[in-house]
Amino acid sequence: MLADTHKNWKPTFYGFTVLGCKLSLEFPLAKLTDYEERLDELLESDNVFGWITAAHILTQKTRKQHQERYAAKIRLVRILYQRHWEKQRIIDLLYISDWLMQLPDWLNSQVWQELETIEEKAKMEYVTSIERLGMVKGQYTLLKRLLESRFGLLPEWASEKLKNAKSKELEAWSDAIFTAPTLEAVFNKSDVS
Template sequence: MTELDTLLPADDYDSPWKDALERYFPEFMAFYFPEAHALIDWSYGYQTLNTELRQVVRDAEIGKRFADALVQVTLLTGAEEWIYIHVEVQGQRETNFARRMFTYNYRLYDRFERPIASLAVLADADDYWRPDHFGFDILGCRHRLDFPVVKLLDYAPKLDALENDANPFALVTAAHLRTWQTRKDPDARYQAKRTLVRRLYRKAWDKQRILDLFAILDWMMRLPDGLEQKLWQDIEQIEGETRMRYVTSVERLATERGRKQGIQQGIEQGIEQGIEQGIEQGIEQGIEQGEIKGKLEGEALVIERLLTKRFGPLPDSARARLHTATTDQLESWVDRVLDAPSLDAVFGDH
């Protein structure tokens, strides 16, 4: 396994893919499912129903998928006041994927008693895997779901056209394909990502759309630290040329804060397991998810959360010590968190 392989997105269906799908759902439908898009009356808007979707599928096994969504729309025909569209963006081959689509479809129909359109975007690397139906026929009873499928690999011959397309999901698709093409070549990944970022800034899009699409590019096209720093220098130059200071100022700081939150979430997962191994795994997972430059601050947040779980709210003096400590101090304190009988014992005062 190469260094770049470890930087590819982890199993995570609540990804920037999901945010873009929900925020730009009409464009998503127009790009991937144009025939269905043409049958929807977009003047009525649309509504995402993620809470309802989670309630229906909460007990299902989840594979590596980048996004899912349940969206309420109105048809042009007027035959139904509204229908529901269930979308799955699947990140890898899954043996039971077609059956899962079938199961979700009938569960959603049972829940809403409205027509359910199930659509799939396959973002895996297996050109021969194209599930598009599931059902059974027994004793004269036939039950079958056929669902439209889009395979991102099919867009590979159109890469140049994708990068110049006005639809945001054309750029998303191009980024996905470039990510797979460069998965064993960090330098090529850097060049491809730099090109896509430059094209992104040339689009006549508003700030929020550029930030949303940049989040997807950044999430997909992971780079080793050295090339990542080089890319940020390139982005600063691009923003200077275009006079659009979108990513390199406040938004980058917000990204770092989000990564710190990843550390905290990882620690909480470990603590909830209630065992030392779980806490240690939580620390490792949290730090891996964090990927932050401020290593000291990240470690301080980890220890602060652990101490709060054990001893309750910390006094200001304890928090001040954590956030001004050296690496050696933090490492010694975290070793004591599990066994120390008191807060003072953690800090070595007694």
């Protein structure tokens, strides 16, 4: 199986000769780029390898295009939840999509928020509390960097508020950071109890 982007490179033979001895190997070939035109079919398929192939193709198509990759990743996540596969399979495939379709932190945070929304609507929880803690830590880290970038070194009270915040509070403060005139206004204007 070849995952490279060179559509016409399709080796089916490997061999070498050393000191008069010849070794050769012929093998069948599967080239993932051959399936680009069948992307919709792969996405509709209930075959897990079809989903992984589609994820790879979408990753290749969205190279250096963060918004397009975000949209593709959300599409793949929704498909996972529609399949009603077993929990561990979905978790494993979420890890694969994270590995393949890497995004900047701020977009990854949006993926996790969308994942929470999907799980709430479907009344299923696939992502563990430990993984959610990782998500909150990522939100915390990003928000802290944004706040420091805008308002300078954070005073102790602000750092404490951030450390003890829940995901919804971090989301509200993230929204407020762009319009609030002061650090205090970020926290007061959007206080979530």
